[in-house]
Structure formats: structure tokens, C-alpha cells
Amino acid sequence: MTKDEVFLVDLSGLLAAPAQTWGAVRLVPLLREAPVGGLRLHPRLYGPNSLSIVGVGPRKAYISYIPHGLVATWSRDGEPSVTAGTQLLAANQAPTELFQIAFRKRMARQLAPNQVRFLPLHLAMEGFLSLGFSGPPTRWPEWSRRAFQDGLSPRIEHSWSGKELGLDDALRVFEIHPGQCGVVVYFGDVLAAAFVVPHADHYRLLHPSLVENFFGSELIHHAAHANVGDLVAHLDDDADPATDLADLGRRLEVATEQWRDLHTLMAGGLLDVPFHSETVYRMGRFTLNRFHPDFDLTGENHIGEAITDETGQLAYLSTYRLSLPQTKRCYLLSVLAENDWHLDNTAAALNTDRNSLVRRLDNAGFGYLLKPDILAIARRPLD
């Protein structure tokens, strides 16, 4: 796997249409003028009551509730992809009544010469969890035995299902545009996720499955907001009155254009940020990669996965917004890694002292990595 290429989320080729709102949820449709040929996606449903254990490396497993996987099929010559619906029934598995534990091999797994199954979002999430997973590389005396033996295992993060955030109703009453290939989800006007697929038919098929996506814990507060309300553009006023119907039509077009700009503005946290990306799988002219940002405590932090073609055109995208505690944890881990997990150096890099850093690590849930006496000193109340 290639590490650390720079990746930019580039939505060129996709046009934002006016948003539709429901309660605190604002959904911005993304339309394509021409679908991306040669790649098709269809869902593979897993049992609703199953916990998945995914082997991701030697003696490493990723455990989560995974409601569905996606199967990507590609053709080498880029011929237009057909509707996925025909394959849907064959791909369905009968839901089971009992709670099951399912074992799955790898996050992205080849099924046939030109077919790969991957677990949407979990791919990105696993990449995110594995950051600094192996623990300190040097035996500094402050770290506990466990830190060296097991690293950060088990590394746990919590998320909310879209249903808890009222996304199910919003998706149900959403009116899918002709040619729509993606959607950007906002809760209380906070950018939560972006989702893009190659073809409008795929989108139609996958639209209901968006409710199965998971969201960072902070978003539940934004989702509890009152109605976000529609943004209505005024087409004329007394200073600049419309003269006739044709003029009014032009103004309506301009208002729709303004929508696009507004959307780009609202999605700045995703579009203007360079990401570190890691290639997971190459399929013909397409590349499946996952990406994460430089963790920035003051701004938005999104992780995600994307499929791009050889020209860099986006065929598939799914993102997850990290909550602030998640970002803090990752930030700490990344600064620790930069300083070879040396406590004093790291503290200096963070412009703080050793005890404050220990307290921060403790508050972030990494107390178990430190020796008890170090923790005890830091936990002592300040005089």
C-alpha cells in the first residue's frame, strides 16, 4: 500500500442543486451531467442483528455493526455501466432472526477478477483507528508495560446511527433529482457527510442505505436543533424591479446558480483541505483509497474513502466527520508519533509541560498507556 499521497476532494463534474430540509437535516443533492462509466456499485446486505469481526492484518481485527457492504464491479474498457438493480436480489442475503457474529476477511476483498467487496465508511474508520495503534516504538520509562505489549488495543470509538439523528425521515421525504449522483448531509447546518456514486441509478438504489451510515457523537447535538428552514432567495426588490417574465426567468436561474456557490461555501471544511490518502485497492483504471486530514483542533475534520479514475475524477466518495474528542485523540497520537512518543519533547511541541500533557492524555482516555505513578503525580490537584 502506498502511504501519504496528497488528496483533494474535487467535486468538479458534480453540480449542487438546491437543498431540501427536514427538521435539522439539510440535504444538498449533487448532480452529474454524465455518469462515470465502467464502474458499478451495489449493496450487499448483511443480517440486521449481526456484529462483524473483520480481520485487517495479522492478529488484528476490526469489530463493528456493519449493516451492508458495497460491491464494486468495473470493466477495463470503460463501457457504460448498467443498472445495478438486476443484481440486487442475488446479492441479498436473507436477514436472520438471531444475533450473530459474522467473520469477514479484510476491509476490501476481491470476489471475482473484476469485482471487489468493501465495507463503506468502516474502511476509513479502520484506517483512522489504526493510527498510532502499535504504541510507543521506543521504551521510554513513562509508558506502562501494557502500552508496549498491546499498543492501543482495544481502540474503541463510538458513533451514532443516522436513524438516531432523524436522518431516516429526511431521506424518506427527500425528492431525488433526475441525474442525482450524490448528497451532502448537514445537521443543524454543520457539514456531517458527503456521499457520491458513479451513476444516478446507483444513487437511487443506495439512497435508503444512507440511514445506515454512522456519525460522530457531536452531531447528535446539532441534530437536536430546531428546523433549519429553507433559504429563500429574493428575486427582485424596489431598487431593482423585474421588468418582464423573461427577466424573472433569468433571475430564477441566477438564484439557482447562487445556490451552488453557497453550497461550496458551506462545504469548505471538506473541499479546501488537503488530505493524506492511502491506496487500498486498484481496480482497472479506478483506485480505492482512504484519507484523513492533518488533525486540526480548531476546524472540521473529515475522514473518508474515495474511488477515483485515472484522471482523478471522483467516482465514489463517503466521508465521516470526526467529533472534537476524536480529533483530540488523533491529534495527540499524531504529535506523539512525530516526537517518537517522548513525553517531554511532545509537551514542548504542544507548548505545555509534562504534567499537563499527561492530564490531557488521561482525559483523552489514554491513561492506561502511562505508568500509574506518572498518572498519580499529574492527577494531584493543583495548589
Added chain:
Amino acid sequence: MNRAAQVAREDVLAFINAATASTGQREFASTAAAQTLSVDFLHEYVLGNYRDLYAATLALDVNDHNAALIMANLLGVPHDNPARREVEGRLIAARLATMPPQRVYRLFTRLQKAGVNNSRARAIIRNWVYARPAIALDAIKYRRGLTAAARHAHLRLPDEIGMVLFDWKRPNRYTTPLLETWRRAHYDRSAITDLPYTVAEGFAARRGLKRETLLTKVQLTKAERLRLAGAAKRAGVTLETDLGTQPLTRLATYVLSLERSERGKRLEELTTALRASANRAAGVHRGTWGRVVTVGDDSYSSYGSGTKRRRPLAVALAVHYLAEALASEHHGLWLSHQGDPLLVHPQGATPLGRRLLDGLALAPDRLLIVSDGWDNDPPGGASEVLRVWRQRLDPQQNTKIVHLNPVYDPDTYLVRPLAPHLSGVPSVGIRDGQDAVTLVEIARFVTGEASFDDLVVYLDSQVARALGRAMEQEEL
């Protein structure tokens, strides 16, 4: 106009709109519970504050669900003025006479459950039941309802009817032929197909009679023929349906229930039937509306819900054909659909603003919009287009614009308006496409052209008309 009269006018109109559009069923964007809760509140509020107007709405096109609710509420709380009480009684009787019997019996059961048993309620039940043309049919087809009514209002029914309702096994045979068939159907499969369909259906299921046998032999009403056409086709039976005599909206619902390929094949037959039905609904107003443009909402939300499948779209389709009959020149526009209106399909977003521009460019005398008011591409586009049109481009109101909304929004107690703060574009609730002619009359009260007193006068005239019609029927 003083503030109190204005509030009263808005309250009563909100109620009329709600009572016309809402049926307490699930809609695209709201649950059945929310619909019921919201409309029930409006009923209580209007009954408490404007009782006479509340009763008068029975003379309008409020739907049967709400008419029954109004009657139950009026009977439950007697009016203290005897003269008004008498008018109410006559209004109720007049409305009952036009209501489908199953709804009337449901109302009677409701009165029984609520313990409403004043002498006026009993008299109304008695008069209605005694006027039934075939009480023996009611006794088997609406057995529970009639039992409840008989028990509640102490009805004197013919001996055999009482026997059927309360102790049907006692006699060895009935002298009334229908009742005897019904008795035999309990034991004899061959008697089942001589019963009315809804009764026979239960027996057939219990006694294992095949559906195709039942459908070929049993007597069906006109509405049942239409409703069962699809089921019959699946069972391999062809039912003769006389489409042209069906009410317009029911026919539109039927058409939309067909696959688009089948609609395409039967294009001519279906269009002829819809036109015939529309002409009948237009009646004397045929061809009197001048140049008319209709904008029908065929966005995804016009699918309605699982319980009101494609109802908003069916209403739009009905209004399309009705407008064609009413107009001297008609253009029908849809949001995304092109081509024959019969092939319309609920799909896509709601670019209502753009389509309104297309409609206004045709310079019509009247513009009818049938939409649930969820304008989202861009949001508020329609309201802005209408505002600019009314304020700048057509301040003389040469084009009459009416928005007919088939969906009640329980959160705002309104049918969702297209241009909420604009007089000149009224939003009116609609249940059946064929009511559009009378609803356009109500629209002028919504715009604020007419005062509260005008509304009262209008309602009084409607009451007089309804009562006059009822008197005529009695004399016949």
C-alpha cells in the same frame, strides 16, 4: 375590516381547507396520528368559537371523514337555541342523505361509543334508517353498524330484520329472499354467489370458494368493478367496467394504478373515459373559463403514502381533465413529465417556480396549480415568482391564480400555501378533483377580497341551497 373579523375569517377558512383535504390518513410527510390530532383540534376550536359556521360547513365540499366528525360533534353538544338546533338537524339529515352508508353506520357506532343519545340524535338515526331503500340488504351488508344503530336508538325494525341482527339462527327459514340466501350461505356454498360482493367475500374465504369463481358469478357494484379490476385480471377474470360513468378522481386513481405500459396501450380508451367523466363534472360550466393553464405537481411527494397511494397525483390528473372541459383553450403542464398526461409518474424534485413561469408565459385567464406546496427546486422559487408576478407584472390581476392543495399540513394547521404572505394567490384544500369548480369560489375569501361578513353570507347561501335540494328530494 376589524381584527376580530379577520381572525374569524382566517380560522374558519383554515378549518374548511383542513376539513376538505385531510382524511386522518398518513400523508407523504406526516403520520396518521399527527393528521388526526391536528384536525381534531381544529374541530374542537371551531365548534367552540364559531358553532353556526361550523355547522354550515356541512353544506360545503368538506370530505366525508370530516363531515361525520362534524355531525358527531354537533350531536354531542346540543345547541341552546332551538331554532338553530333545528337548522343543524336539517343540515345533518341533508348531508347524511348523500353520504355512503358504511360511513353513516360508522358515525352511528361512534355516537354509541361516545354515549351520545339525546332525542335529536335518536331521531336523526331513526329517520335515516327508516328511509333506507333496502333495509334487508343493510342488515347483512352493514350488520354491525345497523345492530349498533338499532340498539342505540331503539329502532323498530321489521321482525325478520331484528331476527337477523340479534338471533339469526333461530328461524328455520326467512321469508325475505335475500335474508334466506344469507342464512343458507352459512351452510351451502352455492348460495354464496347470490349475495352482495362484500358479504360473499367473507363467506367465500371461510368456505374455500375460489376467487375466480366468486368474481365471475357474484353481483358487483360500479365502484367494486373498478376497484377489483386489477385483482380480477390477476385471477384471470375479465370484468366489464364502464369507465366513462365513474367519478373523475376515482377514475384518475384507477388510471394511475395501471402500469405505464398498459396505460400506453389503452391510451385512447382511458382518455375518452376521463374526458367523458370530466365533461359530466363540469356540467353547466363547460367551456366558460376561457384560456386555462394547469400546473400539476408530479414530484416524488405526489405519490402520497401507502394508504393514500398516488392520491395527490390523481387529484392533479383529475383537475387537468376538468380544466380541459371547463376551458375554451387549455394547456396542461407538469413539473417533469412531458408527453401525454396519462403517463404521468411521481418522480423527481419540485421545480415549481420554473414551471409557473412557463405557465404564465402562455398568458392565461386562469392558472390552476395542484401541488402539495413543498416547493424545493429552488425552495421558495414559486412563492417568489408569484410575488413578482402579482406585485410588478400583473397588479391588475388579469390572470386569476388559484393553488389547490390536496395535502393538509398538521404542523401549521393549514394546507401548505405557495405564497403565504401574498394576497391574490389563494391556497385551497381539495379532496376530489371535480370539486375544483366550487373551490375556486371559496378561493376569493382566502385572498382577502371578501370580508368575514361575505363569508357568512356565502355559507348561508350554501346552507339554503343544500336544504332546498334536500326539500326537493323529499317532495319527489
